[in-house]
Amino acid sequence: MPARSAYSVPQRILHWLMAILIFFNLLFPDGMNAWRRLIRHGQTPTPADVASANIHAYAGIAILLLAIVRLGLRLVSDVPTPPDDQPAFLHYIASVTHFLLYALIFAMPLSGIAAYYFGIDTAAFVHGGPIKSLLWAVVVLHILGALVQHFYFRSDVLRRMTIG
Structure with missing residues (x-):
């Protein structure tokens, strides 16, 4: 069976939908932060505070559910092979980055x-502190890796997860 040249359409949709939700929650945690601050100080959150916190929570739960589906799909579907014409350490960095992304994508919502x-x-401390910081770092590394693959090595790695 020949190796696939791109991720399947469901894999790409899951990737980008999760990316949007992850960026949303990383960039807009204000509702949850406000709710937590009120609770910590013994104040009663307003319905608007609770609704705002719930949006953050529901997006996180959606990320967790999509991650479960995505991991299941990855286990049963083939994925494209890494480019052959690159140093082995890049494959290692990509593997470690993907492992960390999956681990953090589960750890963050849990x-x-x-x-x-x-x-x-x-x-709450690890969610908003170390896990969040590490997730930002790994996401940035993931994006930089895709851009280096595309612009420096001129590989089709970025294309595999976009237009196929």
Whole structure:
């Protein structure tokens, strides 16, 4: 069976839908932060505060559910092989980056659920601190890697996840 040259349409849709939701939650955590601040200070959040926090929470839950579907699809579907004409260390960096992305994509919503729905303060700390910072770093590394692949190595790696 020949190797696939691009990700399947469902894989690409899941990738970009998750990317949008992840960026949304990383860039706009204000509603959740305001809700948490009110709760921490013993104040009662308004319905608007709760609704704003819920938007963040529901986007996180959607990310978790899509990640489960995406991981399942990855386990049963072929993925394109890495480019042959590049140094081995780049393949290693890509593998580590993807592993970290998957781990963080699961850790972030799970810690958020633990914090928001179960009131676990440690989960709130790691969710909004170390996990969030590491996720930003890995996302930036992932994007830079795709751009280096496209512009420096002139590979089709970026095309595989966009137009196929």
